[in-house]
Amino acid sequence: xxxxxxxxILIISILLTAGYVTLMLLYRRxxxxxxxxxxxxxxxxxxKVSIIIPARNEEHNIATCVRSALQQNYPPHLLEVIVVDDHxxxxxxxxVDAFSDVRVKCIRLAEHxxxxxxxxxxxxxxxxxxxxxxKGELIVTTDADCFAGPDWIKNIVTLYEQQHPVMIxxxxxxxxxxxxxxxxxxxxxxxxxxxxxxxxKLNMGNMxxxxxxxxxxxxxxxxxxxxxxxxxxxxxxxxxxxxxxxKFPTGIAYLKSQGAIVHTAPQPDWAGFxxxxxxxxSKSGKYDDKTLTSVLLMVYIFNFSxxxxxxxxxxxxxxxxxxxxxxxxxxxxxxxxxxxxxxxxNKQRQLRYYLFLQSLHIxxxxxxxxxxxxxxxxWKGRKVK
Numbered sequence: 001x002x003x004x005x006x007x008x009i010l011i012i013s014i015l016l017t018a019g020y021v022t023l024m025l026l027y028r029r030x031x032x033x034x035x036x037x038x039x040x041x042x043x044x045x046x047x048k049v050s051i052i053i054p055a056r057n058e059e060h061n062i063a064t065c066v067r068s069a070l071q072q073n074y075p076p077h078l079l080e081v082i083v084v085d086d087h088x089x090x091x092x093x094x095x096v097d098a099f100s101d102v103r104v105k106c107i108r109l110a111e112h113x114x115x116x117x118x119x120x121x122x123x124x125x126x127x128x129x130x131x132x133x134x135k136g137e138l139i140v141t142t143d144a145d146c147f148a149g150p151d152w153i154k155n156i157v158t159l160y161e162q163q164h165p166v167m168i169x170x171x172x173x174x175x176x177x178x179x180x181x182x183x184x185x186x187x188x189x190x191x192x193x194x195x196x197x198x199x200x201k202l203n204m205g206n207m208x209x210x211x212x213x214x215x216x217x218x219x220x221x222x223x224x225x226x227x228x229x230x231x232x233x234x235x236x237x238x239x240x241x242x243x244x245x246x247k248f249p250t251g252i253a254y255l256k257s258q259g260a261i262v263h264t265a266p267q268p269d270w271a272g273f274x275x276x277x278x279x280x281x282s283k284s285g286k287y288d289d290k291t292l293t294s295v296l297l298m299v300y301i302f303n304f305s306x307x308x309x310x311x312x313x314x315x316x317x318x319x320x321x322x323x324x325x326x327x328x329x330x331x332x333x334x335x336x337x338x339x340x341x342x343x344x345x346n347k348q349r350q351l352r353y354y355l356f357l358q359s360l361h362i363x364x365x366x367x368x369x370x371x372x373x374x375x376x377x378x379w380k381g382r383k384v385k
Contacts (some may be wrong), residue, residue: 004201006272006318006319008321009312010322013309013326016298016301016302017299017302017304017329018329019302020299020330020333021296021329023295024336024337025333025336025337026086026198026202026204027195027199027337028198028336028340029198029202030198030199030202030204031194031197031198031201031341033129033198033201034061034198034200034254035256036204036256037155037158037255037256037257037260038155038257038259039049039154039157039158039257039259045074045078045154045158046161046371047078047136047137047157047160048078048080048135048136048138048160048225049074049079049080049133049137049138049139049140049153049156050077050080050081050082050130050134050139051069051080051081051082051083051140051216052082052084052130052131052140052141052142053065053069053083053124053130053142053143053144054084054086054126054130054141054143054144055083055084055086055088055092056085056086056087056092056144057088057089057090057092058090058092058144059091059092059095060342061145061146062083062092062144062196065142065143065144065145065146066083066096066104067147068146068147068148068149068152069081069142069148070099070101070103070104070149071150072148072150072152072153072154073150073153073154074153074154076103080103080104080105080135080136080155081101081103081104081105082105082106082130082134083096083104083105083106083107084107084109084126084127084129084130085106085107085108086122086123087109087110093106093108095174107129107130109122109125109126112125112129113125119231121226123236124216124226124230125226126234127226128225128226128230131217131220131225134217136353137217138156138157138160138214138215139214139215139216139220140153140156141210141211141212141213141236141237142210142212142353143211143264145264146172146211146212146263147262147263148212148260148261148262148263149261149264151260152260152262154259154361155259156168156170156214156260159253159255160216163253163254165212165216165251165253166215166216166244166247166248166251166252167208167214167216167219167240167244167252167253168213168214168253168254168255169200169206169208169212169213169241169252169253169254169255170212170213170254170262170363171195171196171197171212171257171260171344171345172209172211172262172263172264173193173261173262173264173299173345174189174264174265174266175263175264175265177352179267179271181267181268181273182266182268183350183353184273184357184360184361185266185267185273186266186347186350187330187338187350187354187357188361189266190342190345190347191334191337191340191341192207193206193209193341193345194341194344196254197256197370199292199295200252201254203289203291204295205289205292205293205295205312206245206252206289206292207292208237208263209237210237211262211282211324212260212261213237215239218250221253222287223240223243223244223246223247226239226240229243242289246352254357254376258344261345267321273364274367274368275363277364277368278368278371279372280368281368281371281372296369299317299365300365300366300369302330303362303365303366304324304366305326306323306326306327306362307362309322309323310323327358330358331355331358333352334354335351335354338351338354349355
């Protein structure tokens, strides 16, 4: 390959690497700037809270989820739990019905659907029905395979009553059993959670996760809920957040509190992991957030460059040396960002495997990013396009 062409590739690679390193340093700064929050000042909360839990075939998880919601350090008369059963073929609904607590309600989505309705976004529909039947001023959403500590709701409400945001984005943590597939997911998801907090503080794009999300019912109704985004199967969290941000530009808050962390298990295998990430990637670019879109595009191009260098290396092995050097720089920059995030989630030990997982990380970003835009995925037994 001509030396001139190699010089061009070298310069492009250096610029991409420099941009990526700068991004990681910015994320570290944003994470440090995001203030930690405690709920110690809330003595007599006044906010009625409705926890909405969409569920589909979750008989192994739903009892733990509902139980953790009921065991909150929060006045019982100010809390209700609504599970929306999305056509489960197992005992999910029966398990919810078995709870004797009057604060628990199970809604069967099938009873609210006309047979000829063409529905794409079952989760958004379930959430909207649950919210419509809720009595709370503050809506908190989580997933049926999640559980939280006893101060979860207290932390959310304290921030809500002190700062009055229309939406609160809160942290989610992946548990892990020590296997390679779950450790990889745990680290990757922890990184995304840190970026969510950092990007919010730096105004570098907004992200959220429906497993731990709170919003004012009044604001939700003001933007007509999920209307206008219900043609997309995914994005109940992110797309609603962007609707709220359009109407309330300063109304989104991030809750950096260990007491507010919601925990959930990662996917059990690589196939499930890839399907999940394709689903998440499918909502990218579906709303007008130019900053976030630009960042995601730069990150994708940077990771895709490794594939280009790998292929080019068969013609000239010096490209493999360049790729190896970029991997080392990438790893170092990410670890600088990740160390304080890992302390927050108490996952410092997992970072020992970080360098060895880089090849998997690059491959999955390339595959999930591509398939998220152009492919289909399966989720909860449904094929989604």
